[in-house]
Amino acid sequence: QVQLVESGGGLVQAGGSLRLSCVASGRTFSSSTMGWFRQAPGKEREFVAGIIWNGGSTNYADSVKGRFTISRDNAKNAVYLQMNSLKTEDTAVYYCAGQQRSVFAYWGQGIQVTVSS
Numbered sequence: 001q002v003q004l005v006e007s008g009g010g011l012v013q014a015g016g017s018l019r020l021s022c023v024a025s026g027r028t029f030s031s032s033t034m035g036w037f038r039q040a041p042g043k044e045r046e047f048v049a050g051i052i053w054n055g056g057s058t059n060y061a062d063s064v065k066g067r068f069t070i071s072r073d074n075a076k077n078a079v080y081l082q083m084n085s086l087k088t089e090d091t092a093v094y095y096c097a098g099q100q101r102s103v104f105a106y107w108g109q110g111i112q113v114t115v116s117s
Helices: none
Strands: 003-007 010-013 018-025 034-039 046-051 058-060 068-073 078-083 092-100 103-107 111-116
Touching: 003 092, 003 103, 018 034, 018 092, 018 111, 034 068, 034 078, 046 068, 046 078, 058 068
Parallel strands: 010 111
Antiparallel strands: 003 018, 018 078, 034 046, 034 092, 046 058, 068 078, 092 103, 092 111
16 A cells, blocks of 8 residues: 655745655555646646656646646655745645556645745
8 A cells, every 4th residue: 555645835925936745655656657636625636747657757737837846756755846936826735646557546635735925
């Protein structure tokens, strides 16, 4: 069983930055595609960013391209989301997720990010 624990959320002013971290337990982390998702109040959960097992390829939602960067450190079983130039519309609960058989099967508990104007 893989467990994912997020940290680094909080309150920040618009234009500021935050770095989310997700630490995984389990031996499959280094071979798994990992991703970040978010869910704002009253909205569906949406994909934010993804990174393949060796960090060689990443992809982003259009709404965060150029502002957010996903990275990973397999030696630490960790994946990160650096969020710059934050906007109020980035306010959401952010979730770390890991793939198994091409499906995001493992999820963290979520962490709140609030961007104030």
